[in-house]
Amino acid sequence: MTPKIGPETMLAEWLFVETVADVRRRSQDPGVRDRYELLGIAPLLRKLLIDAHPLLNTVRTARPEVPTEFRIRQWSAPDDGRGDADLPYLFRLGGPELVGGPEDPALPKLKHFIGARVGMVQGRPLTVSEVVKYYANTEGGVHFAVPKVETDHILSEVAPVLLGHSTGQIEILAHLGTIVADALTPLRDSILASPLIDTRIHRLNDRGFYDGHWTTDYQAKVSPGAIADTGSGFVGVRL
Structure with missing residues (x-):
C-alpha cells in the first residue's frame, strides 16, 4: 500500500529526485566542465548528505528497506616506487580512482561515507565532509566566506593559483557526485515507481x-x- 504522508515529505521526494539527477548530470565528463559548474555540485551534496537534516534521511524514513550503498575506494598514498610517499605534501587529493565499482565493498551508512578518506592535508586524512563543506561554505557553492578551519585555509591558498589554469582540484566533486548518484539511484527509482501521494487528489x-x-x-x-x-x-x- 502506498504510504500516506504530509505534503512536505512529498515535496522532499520531488526535490530528492531532481537533486540526484542534477548531481548525475554535473558529474559526467568532469574534464570538459568549467569550474563554476563543478562548484555547483557542492551545495547539492551538502543538501543531500551533510545539512543538519539531510534530504536523504528525510526521504528514506518512508523507505527503510531501500539500500543506499556508497562504493568508494578510500584514498591512500600512491606507491610510485620511489620511496617518497612520506614527503611533506601540503595536501593531496584523490581522483577518478575514488569511484568504486560493483566489486568494491559498500559503505551502507551515511556517516561512514561522509567520513571516508579522499586525500590528505598536512599529514592527516581529508574527508568527504570536509571537501564538500569547503566548496559549499567557503569557496562559494553556497557561501563565499573567510576560511575558519585549517583545511579551508589550505584549500583557499591553492585555489587562486589554479584558477584559470586547471579544474583538476575541484573535479573531486564530480567523482564524489558519481559515487553519490550511484548510491542514491535505487532510492530515486523507488520513489518514481511508488511515490507518496495524497489520496484526496491523486x-x-x-x-x-x-x-x-x-x-x-x-x-x-x-x-x-x-x-x-x-x-x-x-x-x-x-x-
Missing part, C-alpha cells in the same frame, strides 16, 4: 501512474504518449 490511472502527480512528467518520458498542453490550464495525454 488517482491511479489505467496507465499505472497518478494523474496530477509530479511524477507524471517522468512517466511521460518513458511512455508511448506525450504530455500535451491543452491551452486551458490542464494537461492532456496525446496518444
